[in-house]
Amino acid sequence: MRLHVMSLLALGGLTSSGVAIAIPDDQPLPSPSEPNVPPPAQPDAPPTTTPMTPTVPTTPAPGSPTTPAVPTTPATPTQPAVPTAVPPTTPGQPVDPNAPVDPNVPAQQPAPTAAAATPAPTSETIIPVTNQYHEYGFYQPVLASSIGVGVTVGGGLFGFTDRAMRESVASDVGGVWDVHASIGTHIPIGLEVGYSGNAANIQSLAGTPNGTLVGTAMEAALRYTIFPHSNWTPFVFAGMGWQRYDVTSQRLAASDTGLKTSDDVADFPMGGGLSFRDVGGFTFDLRGTYRATTGSTLLLDQRTNQFAGLQSWEASAALGYEF
Amino acid sequence: MVCAACSDGTLGDVRTFDACSPLAVTAPAATDAQRASLAGASAAWASVGVTAIDDTGSATDSVALVFANGSPAEYGFYDGAASPPTITINLDLDDTTRAVAIAHELGHAFGLVHVPAATRASVMNPGNLVVAPTADDAAAISAIWGACAPNAP
Numbered sequence: 507m508r509l510h511v512m513s514l515l516a517l518g519g520l521t522s523s524g525v526a527i528a529i530p531d532d533q534p535l536p537s538p539s540e541p542n543v544p545p546p547a548q549p550d551a552p553p554t555t556t557p558m559t560p561t562v563p564t565t566p567a568p569g570s571p572t573t574p575a576v577p578t579t580p581a582t583p584t585q586p587a588v589p590t591a592v593p594p595t596t597p598g599q600p601v602d603p604n605a606p607v608d609p610n611v612p613a614q615q616p617a618p619t620a621a622a623a624t625p626a627p628t629s630e631t632i633i634p635v636t637n638q639y640h641e642y643g644f645y646q647p648v649l650a651s652s653i654g655v656g657v658t659v660g661g662g663l664f665g666f667t668d669r670a671m672r673e674s675v676a677s678d679v680g681g682v683w684d685v686h687a688s689i690g691t692h693i694p695i696g697l698e699v700g701y702s703g704n705a706a707n708i709q710s711l712a713g714t715p716n717g718t719l720v721g722t723a724m725e726a727a728l729r730y731t732i733f734p735h736s737n738w739t740p741f742v743f744a745g746m747g748w749q750r751y752d753v754t755s756q757r758l759a760a761s762d763t764g765l766k767t768s769d770d771v772a773d774f775p776m777g778g779g780l781s782f783r784d785v786g787g788f789t790f791d792l793r794g795t796y797r798a799t800t801g802s803t804l805l806l807d808q809r810t811n812q813f814a815g816l817q818s819w820e821a822s823a824a825l826g827y828e829f
Numbered sequence: 830m831v832c833a834a835c836s837d838g839t840l841g842d843v844r845t846f847d848a849c850s851p852l853a854v855t856a857p858a859a860t861d862a863q864r865a866s867l868a869g870a871s872a873a874w875a876s877v878g879v880t881a882i883d884d885t886g887s888a889t890d891s892v893a894l895v896f897a898n899g900s901p902a903e904y905g906f907y908d909g910a911a912s913p914p915t916i917t918i919n920l921d922l923d924d925t926t927r928a929v930a931i932a933h934e935l936g937h938a939f940g941l942v943h944v945p946a947a948t949r950a951s952v953m954n955p956g957n958l959v960v961a962p963t964a965d966d967a968a969a970i971s972a973i974w975g976a977c978a979p980n981a982p
Contacts, residue, residue, distance in 0.1 A: 670901045670902065673900055673901055674900035674901065674902045674903070675900075708900070709899055709900040709903065710899060710900070710903060710906065711897045711898075711899035711900070711903050711905070711906050711917040711918070711919055716903070716906075761903065761904075761905065761906040761907070762904040762905040762906070762930050762933040762934060762955070762956065762957060762958075763900075763902055763903050763904060763955065763956055764901075764902040764903075764904065764956040764958075765900075765902040765903070765956070766955075766956075805901075805902045806902065806956060807901045807902065808901055808902070808904060808919070808921070808922060808926060808958055809901055809921055814901075814902075
């Protein structure tokens with residue numbers, strides 16, 4: 507058995523990969539310069555003779571005619587590329603499928619096409635796989651990690667949803683900053699861990715800010731990327747984490763307040779967003795987050811004698827890089 | 830000036846008043862209910878021996894009492910750096926809790942600092958809206974200003 511490597515471009519341009527094709531030993535080797543068509547018989551053609559012309563020109567005698575340096579070969583009659591056994595058809599004339607078939611005339615073979623010229627893969631066909639990424643649904647060959655591992659840094663706005671907490675800060679909107687590390691941004695389900703911080707001025711009775719409420723959260727979430735391979739993709743996420751609030755720079759010594767100096771709660775972030783991923787690896791995320799929390803004892807609302815909830819919303823944007 | 834954080838538990842550099850000298854609390858804009866709460870706070874301190882709060886007009890020192898809207902978690906605030914020193918009380922407090930909050934802020938005016946609830950029950954417990962002045966609170970004031978003379982207010 508002999509193995510021959512030929513370009514798939516010659517076999518129809520399916521791919522630029524090389525293909526090794528096994529050809530049985532009893533089959534003649536096709537010449538690369540000749541079509542795979544047996545030479546037509548030439549029963550009546552006269553034997554071709556080539557005049558013996560000296561390759562080294564002799565010095566001609568003075569006055570003798572000049573001998574041409576290039577030997578001339580009589581032209582061989584041009585042979586048709588199509589076997590002569592193919593019944594001739596008039597171009598444009600339809601072929602009658604019910605016409606009787608002459609057993610002495612070989613059946614007409616369809617014109618060779620690129621697909622027909624390509625042997626069907628058999629157990630003897632060896633096709634080296636070099637560029638088959640597209641066959642895997644959850645694989646991004648551009649990225650070194652193949653699945654997308656990235657880090658983003660961003661910031662935005664946040665606010666509390668509980669009325670008592672909203673009334674306890676100087677503004678309904680505070681600042682938030684966060685860092686996220688994601689594994690699997692180019693597969694449907696990925697993991698995201700993050701740090702998030704926020705700050706808001708505490709409202710005082712005198713109308714001036716009295717201290718700062720600083721929140722810190724460490725969270726992990728599952729992220730569902732809806733279009734894993736697209737540059738633009740929406741995503742949703744949900745998870746859980748730990749959140750701590752500290753009251754800083756407050757004149758606590760001279761005030762009677764239901765605000766504790768700190769509190770720890772479990773939080774459950776959930777939300778969605780839109781992500782853009784540049785081919786160079788840069789990313790840009792817009793996201794909205796709602797954080798549900800477990801019971802908090804940070805702030806006692808004297809009107810209801812109940813502790814306020816620390817549920818919050820967040821709208822943020824982030825820049826990052828993935829590989 | 831008022832200290833920024835008072836993390837050491839002190840009041841910082843603010844003005845406080847000798848509990849053995851008459852102290853007027855002026856609240857010209859107060860409603861009748863708010864004046865009643867002030868009277869209740871004064872009576873609560875007097876019940877444990879602190880009788881400095883004077884409403885006869887003979888006191889030379891005074892503290893202003895105002896009521897304001899604010900955070901539901903902010904019950905009262907003593908600003909000893911203001912001139913005159915001012916006690917601000919949350920308007921949303923009811924009659925009972927308002928009196929306790931005024932008593933708490935008067936404690937700051939006498940120089941008391943917060944007492945953790947785990948240490949003992951005190952009018953100076955942080956976020957207190959329940960506990961009235963106790964004998965221990967009066968003893969804390971005496972520790973600052975000394976025992977008042979028999980004819981002291």
